[in-house]
Amino acid sequence: MYVAVKGGERAIDNAHDWLAQERRGDPAVPELSVAQIREQMKLAVNRVMAEGSLYDPDLAALAIKQAQGDLIEAVFLIRAYRTTLPRFAASRPVETADMVVDRRISATFKDLPGGQVLGPTFDYTHRLLDFTLMAEAEGCDTGPEQGTPEPAIPVPHVTQFLNRDGLIEEAPHSDDPPPDLTREPLELPADRALRLQAITRGDEGFILSMAYSTQRGYGRTHAFVGELRIGKVAVTVDIPELGFAVEIGEINLTECETVNQFKGSRTEPPQFTRGYGLVFGQSERKSIAMSLVDRALRWNELGEDFTGSPAQDEEFVLSHCDNIQATGFLEHIKLPHYVDFQAELELVRRLRSEAQSQQEAAE
Template sequence: MYVAVKGGEKAIANAHALLAQRGRGDAGSERIGYAQVRDQMGVLVARVMAEGSLYDPDLAAKALLQSQGDVLEAVTLMRSYRTTLPRFGVTEALDTAGLASERRVSATFKDIPGGQQLGATFDYTHRLLADELTTPELPTDPLTPPSGDDAMPRVTDLLGVDALIEPDRPDDWTDPDPADLTREPTVFPMSRAERLQALSRGDEGFLLALGYSTQRGYGNNHPFAGEVRVGEVEVEFEAPELGMAIPIGRIELTECQMVNQFVGSADQAPQFTRGYGLVFGRSERKAMSMSLVDRALRAEEFSERRVSPAQDEEFVIAHADNVQAAGFVEHLKLPHYVDFQGELVLIRQLHREFEERVAAARAEGDARAERRTKKEDSHA
């Protein structure tokens, strides 16, 4: 750190004080409370929870306030706090098939069982900047989604009836213990479950760019949004002392089932294939990007050539983590005096050697020119 710089620890303490002052802003304005951030910036809070690998809207809102809106700094705070929490066990797999959807749209079928639920979305707004935000009143008889386990069957299940899409799991599939990328080292190649875990906590912007690249031809994707759902799902935990799973709460999720074209191979029939995304909170763009990249990373399963960045598992996973990326980039601000001095000495030496070679070449050229002139004079 910069402790050795003039002022030392006092300068760093002053830097902290200045940061807090800048974050507070005008002392005459009302300080923002974390509850306001939590309730009025739900999309941003969801991103911090997803990339911070910790579902807690209150903590995410506090992290955003502490970081002055810097998403990566807030994610870092969340992950740091997460490491201090005790681990009691692993919850049961979430049953998203019965996800009670506030929002459910499909780009593959106009009329689907349960209907299209538009929900809360920016998709149909005019994207015009408003001088003041207003809250319109909802109709007295708002449309409510149908209830029941079969009220909103998955679009992929409808395609699966006629074997038009690959099964959601192989016939010989077993349910292995879930890996934890926060506690275990990353080893390539990864299982699809491990990849999905890494993508779910990956940087939204990075995944968006990769997902976009697959649509532009840098990957073998021809995608359709089979279904995007946003809603709450119950979390269950099997307590050893009870011997049964009990509900411990509900969390909001966004799930995307992407349907992709596949022309088949020598041993596989033509069918649609799947890309999958599941993210904390309202995070449609992230879930869709994740599902596009998930399908691109399955190239080897379908004997497809891996020719694009989105199809390279090590490239994608190693660079999707924004905390690692930010740390490696921002560490360049830290003192590198010794390293730079070494580079400076080397560059000076190479520069001198270059000038000596140039001078020697110039002298040799002058000598050749002089000999040529003398030779021409003697002939004359």
């Protein structure tokens, strides 16, 4: 039974007005602009783009402002907006081998063509609060060494080197159109393409914990970071009205490829296997985590044993990694359930009175 209840309108309006006031905070403090968030809260913007599954730094910054910095709320706003956009086309798959890298490191090879490029990283910082950032006149220091301008040369993928000796599994090229979980409801078992789509837009915290659980032994995959790269790639689209493909823009991506120890199985020879992570923006933690979870979920196709670990269980991972789905279901229980609860109340009262009368009868 559903009973429509009215009467909350004025309270809701007032609550929203107050929300707007709270968002603004102390009017004596200058208001944040969307451009400031976009430029100075870049990693939050990246996260909202990745989990919102829409690459648009301005919109992600706006969503963060509107959500008062609640990133899951911001992701929700982006997801809602995304559904209003007509889909013009699918791009050609981006060529990460041609990425103009800001950062590119390998944990498996010290000396590799293109070198270890640290880029703008938090690694090697001491994680001490920098109180100069709090001072009014922010230390406008000299910035990094400029270096001599040089042509941006693409650097080869690390896994190529292992591929040459047949020591690592191939990623066979194909052009099969991938399934799209924004168009078709998720169905299990899912193929790898669908899993990757779900994980790349999944909640960073969830994916991180799943990946961590594999490192602690729940579906261990013995991963090394073969390569981690962050940088810009061109997005190429076949333009229907022209009949040829054009690069219509550039996006920042983080790509992680793990090299995993593999003793061989019933179906595969001993060789290194691979896990893959690719995420919008500079999202290093997420992309490493993604590649670990991707690898753990591949147990079946590699003929490994299912140990019952959560990270190996695609139903568990794929059904719970989306923070908008999770938030929606979690938070709906705070909304009026008066009728449901009334029914529960009736039931408990009846059971109690029955129990009581039975007890009295027994005495």
